[in-house]
Amino acid sequence: MKYVMQSFSRLDQRYVVDKAEGHCSCPAFPREGWCKHLEAVGAYRPRKVNLTSRPSFSQALSGLVKSIRVRNIQEAVYWLGYCWGFRERINGTQFRTVRRLLIGAAEDGHSVSVMEQMAEVFQPLLAKDVQLEKVVAELVRICKVPNWWHPASGGPDYIYAGMIASREMLYHREAIQVQEALGQMERAIDAGDSAKALRWAMLVGNVESGLSLMATRLLGIATVRNHQVALRLLRNIYLRHGAKLGGDNNFITQAVWWLCGGDSPVVDELPSVSDEEATGLLDAARSMYPHVIPGWCCDGIHCAGTDVRYAGMWDRMYAVCRQFEYYQRLDPNDEWLEASFYSMDGHLLLRRP
Ligand SMILES: [Zn+2]
Structure with a gap:
């Protein structure tokens, strides 16, 4: 695939830009063997990976995230248990694992009820003596609600808007004034233009303390409009735990989307998970050991790897929506049809040679 x-x-x-060959005619390419144009058309530089049954913590955490993303519950429970095994050896790994679930509730789900539940148990799950079964239960609850790639979640609309927003950011790189950008965001919300609103939101999110300024502004907008879902996202989750989210903006961008008129039929879904279910999954995970980490868990961005498909950038996520649309299921082992799944919408293309 070549693009001008x-x-x-x-x-x-x-x-x-020649995506298949990994080549570009820009001046940076011969110098660095890589460039931002290749990245912008969905090509990524693979980082050599050794797929073993003893991956590093960051690789295993990536395995957990990717398994939640594709809704492979058993695989997700396996990597959660594996990450849990680092608690005694590496400081902070319990926090990072539990925080990933809190982030994952919004990065990989549209049920605000599930997010609120996760926000509620966030502190208790950080206790030293917490039972792993309790953590597993929250993971399973997230996975029981359809993810953004399933039309039943309303997610493809959100992902598409985010992809267009992220592409507009590529072509408009001028520095922003936070207050001015917040005003632009608010006007885009008033106009119901989710791509534009998300673009300003992401720009503000990149500025120091931008996220908390934005949360306050959005809270004002949501209060005036009496928008209950946005209020829940901001008040019950973001303003409660935002400081510990390490700059993650998923709760904010979901609130922006909702304020623009976004809608998800699964917003109030809160599946139950029994103790037996969590225990059974954990037992099954233990019997899987040792288990080699699948290649699709290793994206080359968040950890060493070569499979970028489920890495979580907007363009790649939209391609995953298309993968589901095509197969009516999401299985990383299905043949990947890059040319038909990957969308170039939002890019300024001059012609196709
Ligand atoms: Zn280039």
Whole structure:
């Protein structure tokens, strides 16, 4: 696949980007063997990976995230248990694992009830003597609600808007004034333009203390509109735990989408998970040991790996929506049809050679 793309910084400049060959005609490419244009069309530089049954903590954590993403519960429970095994050896791993579940409730789900439940148990799950079964139960609860790639979640609309927003950011790289950007975001919300609102939200989120300024502003907007879902996302979750989320903006971007008119039929779904279910999954996970980490868990961005498909960037996520649309299921082992799944919408393409 070859594209003629407009330069991100100069209107009179264009480059030929060859995605399949991993080549670009821009000046950075010969120098570095890589460039931002290749990245912008969904190509990523693989980081050599050794797939073993003893992956590092960050690789295993990535395995947990990817398994939640594709809703493979048994695989997710396995990597959760594996991550849990680092508690005695590496400081902070319990916190990072539990925080990943809190983030995952919003990054990989649209049920605000599930997010609120996760926010409620966040502190208790950080206790030293907490039972792993309790953590497993929250993981399973997240996975029981359809993820963004399933049309029943309303998610593809959100993901598409986010992809367009992230592409607009590539072509408009000028520095922003936070207050001005917040005003732009609010106007886009008033106009119901979710891509534009998300673009300003992401720009503000990149600025120091931008997220907390934005949360306050959004809370004001949600209060005036009496928008209950946005209020729940902001008040019950973000303002409660935002400081511990390490700059994660998923609760904020979901609130922005809702305020623009986004809608998810699963917003109030709160599946129950029995103790037996959690114990059974954990037992099954223990009997899987040792288990080699699947390649699709290792994205080369958050850890060593070569499979970028489930890494969680907006363009890749939209491709996953298309994967589901095509197969009516999501299985990483199904043949990946990059040319039909990957969308170039939002890019300034001049012509296809
Ligand atoms: Zn380039």
